[in-house]
Amino acid sequence: MGIISVENLDRLFWLGRYSERVYTSARLFADSFDRMIDMDMENYAAFCRQLDIPNIYSSREDFCSRYISDENDPNSIYSNLMRAYDNAIVLRNEIGSEPITYIQLSVYDMKKSKVSRAPLVGLQKVEDNILAFWGIVDDMIEDENIRNVIKVGKRIERLDLYGRLQMDRESIVREVHRLAGRIERTNLHYDEKNLIELKKLAEEEQIDYDRIVALVDTLRKD
Amino acid sequence: MQNIELTKRAETVNELLARYGVKFGIYKNNEFKEQLFPFDTIPRIIRKDEFAYLERGLKQRVMALNCFIRDIYGEKKIIRDKVVPEEFVYISSGYLAPCDGVLPPRGIYAHIAGIDLVQGRNDEWYVLEDNLRVPSGASYPMIAREICRKSSPATFETYHVEDNRYYAKLLRRTMDYVNTGGHTVILTPGRYNAAYFEHSYFAEKTGAHLATGSELMVEDDYLYFVDYSGRREKVGAVYRRISDEYLDPMTFNEESVIGIPHIYDVYRKGHVALLNAPGNGVADDKGIYYFVPKMVRYYLGEEPILQNAPTYLPYYEEDMRYVLEHFDDLVLKDVAEAGGYGVVFADRMTAQQKADFIALLKREPRRFIAQEVIDFKDIDIVENARRVPRKADLRAFVLMADEPIVWKSGLTRFSRDPDSFIVNSSQGGGFKDTWVLSQ
Amino acid sequence: MKTLQFHYHMEIAFSEPVHSHIFTLKCLPQTGGTQRIKTCVYRISPGGRVQEGTDSFGNRMLYGTAEEEHSLFLVDVTGTAVTDVQDPDMPQNTPDVSIYRYRTPLTQPGRRIGELLEHCRKRTAGMSLYDKALVYMEAVHGSIQYGRGVTDINTAAEDALALGRGVCQDYSHILLALCREDRIPSRYVVGMLTGDGESHAWVEMYDGARWYGFDPTNNLPVEDSHIKISHGRDYRDCSINRGVFTGQAAQRQSILVEVTENGGTSV
Numbered sequence: 001m002g003i004i005s006v007e008n009l010d011r012l013f014w015l016g017r018y019s020e021r022v023y024t025s026a027r028l029f030a031d032s033f034d035r036m037i038d039m040d041m042e043n044y045a046a047f048c049r050q051l052d053i054p055n056i057y058s059s060r061e062d063f064c065s066r067y068i069s070d071e072n073d074p075n076s077i078y079s080n081l082m083r084a085y086d087n088a089i090v091l092r093n094e095i096g097s098e099p100i101t102y103i104q105l106s107v108y109d110m111k112k113s114k115v116s117r118a119p120l121v122g123l124q125k126v127e128d129n130i131l132a133f134w135g136i137v138d139d140m141i142e143d144e145n146i147r148n149v150i151k152v153g154k155r156i157e158r159l160d161l162y163g164r165l166q167m168d169r170e171s172i173v174r175e176v177h178r179l180a181g182r183i184e185r186t187n188l189h190y191d192e193k194n195l196i197e198l199k200k201l202a203e204e205e206q207i208d209y210d211r212i213v214a215l216v217d218t219l220r221k222d
Numbered sequence: 223m224q225n226i227e228l229t230k231r232a233e234t235v236n237e238l239l240a241r242y243g244v245k246f247g248i249y250k251n252n253e254f255k256e257q258l259f260p261f262d263t264i265p266r267i268i269r270k271d272e273f274a275y276l277e278r279g280l281k282q283r284v285m286a287l288n289c290f291i292r293d294i295y296g297e298k299k300i301i302r303d304k305v306v307p308e309e310f311v312y313i314s315s316g317y318l319a320p321c322d323g324v325l326p327p328r329g330i331y332a333h334i335a336g337i338d339l340v341q342g343r344n345d346e347w348y349v350l351e352d353n354l355r356v357p358s359g360a361s362y363p364m365i366a367r368e369i370c371r372k373s374s375p376a377t378f379e380t381y382h383v384e385d386n387r388y389y390a391k392l393l394r395r396t397m398d399y400v401n402t403g404g405h406t407v408i409l410t411p412g413r414y415n416a417a418y419f420e421h422s423y424f425a426e427k428t429g430a431h432l433a434t435g436s437e438l439m440v441e442d443d444y445l446y447f448v449d450y451s452g453r454r455e456k457v458g459a460v461y462r463r464i465s466d467e468y469l470d471p472m473t474f475n476e477e478s479v480i481g482i483p484h485i486y487d488v489y490r491k492g493h494v495a496l497l498n499a500p501g502n503g504v505a506d507d508k509g510i511y512y513f514v515p516k517m518v519r520y521y522l523g524e525e526p527i528l529q530n531a532p533t534y535l536p537y538y539e540e541d542m543r544y545v546l547e548h549f550d551d552l553v554l555k556d557v558a559e560a561g562g563y564g565v566v567f568a569d570r571m572t573a574q575q576k577a578d579f580i581a582l583l584k585r586e587p588r589r590f591i592a593q594e595v596i597d598f599k600d601i602d603i604v605e606n607a608r609r610v611p612r613k614a615d616l617r618a619f620v621l622m623a624d625e626p627i628v629w630k631s632g633l634t635r636f637s638r639d640p641d642s643f644i645v646n647s648s649q650g651g652g653f654k655d656t657w658v659l660s661q
Numbered sequence: 662m663k664t665l666q667f668h669y670h671m672e673i674a675f676s677e678p679v680h681s682h683i684f685t686l687k688c689l690p691q692t693g694g695t696q697r698i699k700t701c702v703y704r705i706s707p708g709g710r711v712q713e714g715t716d717s718f719g720n721r722m723l724y725g726t727a728e729e730e731h732s733l734f735l736v737d738v739t740g741t742a743v744t745d746v747q748d749p750d751m752p753q754n755t756p757d758v759s760i761y762r763y764r765t766p767l768t769q770p771g772r773r774i775g776e777l778l779e780h781c782r783k784r785t786a787g788m789s790l791y792d793k794a795l796v797y798m799e800a801v802h803g804s805i806q807y808g809r810g811v812t813d814i815n816t817a818a819e820d821a822l823a824l825g826r827g828v829c830q831d832y833s834h835i836l837l838a839l840c841r842e843d844r845i846p847s848r849y850v851v852g853m854l855t856g857d858g859e860s861h862a863w864v865e866m867y868d869g870a871r872w873y874g875f876d877p878t879n880n881l882p883v884e885d886s887h888i889k890i891s892h893g894r895d896y897r898d899c900s901i902n903r904g905v906f907t908g909q910a911a912q913r914q915s916i917l918v919e920v921t922e923n924g925g926t927s928v
Binding site for chain 1 (some may be wrong): 241242405412418421426433436449450451455584
């Protein structure tokens, strides 16, 4: 019926952010895991540093099991997925039962990969489900505002992560433009000055990553 | 009926139920947990003619109950005519004084009634309980049917089963019929409520708006939904899934933080419809249950079509004598308890427990009803690949708009414990689809 | 008959400013029984939008929301009442009396109420309801001592009796508990009394034709010095003020009542 409460607008935004955080951190983990198999067993320390999360892990094995699926580790992929789930489950009215199923399926797949010696197989399924979730959001949700708010959450999260990871200039420029093009189409309150500065930073030869992360984190104003 | 293809597809069905998150919430050691609601693929099957009989009886019963509530909060004729003793009304915890003299939109109190029935081994149906406050459960057979049809289309080619997915339309019609002008809202206590899945599912399927108390407000004697921009949208009907006492801290429980202050005052003035009406508990009280067949005769001038389980009120001396003489054969129910609690089977008590209970019964006769133990007709479920018989009941749903309509399905709950009669999901029970045959 | 000027003043002081203060007030006396309200003016501050309504007991309600931030909420009611009006055409407000025959959590009897009742019953055999009520009232009056700070708004009749001390609310609840054990329709009344600086509570009993007031705190049948504001089954139905607000604040409520005679008795 096109009316959304303040609480649910916020949840849509965070659903977008957490689904992105699960997706991108699962992919990053996959890269890191591959290196840890036989090349650099201590690579997880660098991983934590890059993502700006505390390195509380005692070994490669400890990292691999806890970072994926420890419900008591607030930075684990599982914890972030549960935050996405907690937001999704109360948005049935806004987004519908079908999109929620993909978040639900991710939770089941995540639980399965917990016990696996080959966790990337399970994580791949989680990624597939998140991609399907985004696809169905695009395809099935009629309300443009709802779609856009989820996407803005996703874009903000991605730019934040890419900035922290100091990704290549091209990726940053692309994400800034995607975010800028999207946020203007929502009813979210955001800081226009920040957005202008972000766009400017994306034009510079030398990317100021710290500044970009700071601007992205304060872009939304509610 | 042994060869229903669907029963071979249990794995697929359960996978899909999990996918759609068909769950209920439960508190264990003060911690909230979501559990899948165990589903058994063998349906309860009700013949067309048998259901037609139930339908007539259910309509009649809900009509009479509605008349009763209107009378109790209005003229009180049934009390004056001494059909129902007044103390049964006024001491009932379901009787709410603030409802006296308040006529809801179109005079409907029990919009959505859940009537619990059981079938005896003699094939007779008995009503065990009327639920007129916030009966839950219709969403489960609704989504289960959707999934069963997906999992085993062949089954539904073979059997001619009334579709049950129109429940959403029925519900919408019921809400629209009493809407006083404005949006329709389903009010939920929030996601940590046992039936949250159902609340959000109904909102999606009916197109009503799901809201918690904090998203609604009263201003100038009307109820509004407030959106993120501060815009107010008038609300004309609220299907509230929170209990009476938490509905409005200004009239009921002052401590409630999930209600909406002054919603009751707005309702009192006829500016919004509440489904179901506050105060309905006076009619589904276990003590009042005894009087329902008398209500049918009193208000409708008809013989009741559906029977109660044989019930005794120790309040009446004659009944007390009977109860004491036949104590071991009876089940005793505390009228104030719900959800399968406060139910005791006399033959399972120790001598000491019996003596204590009888003393309590004599001290507080009004507090208990006694019923004959019905010889249930068991229903098969599949357990570890074997068919085993279990106790089951049926919650039929009657929706009241311009006339009562009985949903051609229902929630069949079964006990997973072979020795238990308690089918409530909160105590580990499961559910089945209920098929009403169309031919 | 007597003409009385009344002034009811309630203030709630908040330790910190609050806002979105939602309130329901039952503070307006009305014509009925043996009193006629000739004038009545109220003021609520901060005002905001206020609605009027009637509860299921027939009491007048004022309700609304004070949106703006405030540290003080006040209600002021002034007017003129004529008391002890004996006029059969006065509205009696007795649509249904049965509900007042049954116990509520605050008037639930225990052992002590039972004993007091036994004591009363012995002395009232064969009496009219009115005379019986006088005996009950006197017994209640003598059963506890007047004293503040021992009981609170949630104290039940039985507990107040056990404590041996209480205020008008407790006297009234004990009397109600006695009456209801005898299935006499009886109700709790909130009102004002000449010479009393606070709001007061007493009891009304129904004798089959009309309601009579009895003030067990003062051992006094209600005649011309009481002005009734509201009635219900017990204190909880009659709270003068109910409210919820947004803000972390402690609240202190103070009430000032003034009832004075104006022009002496008239005929």
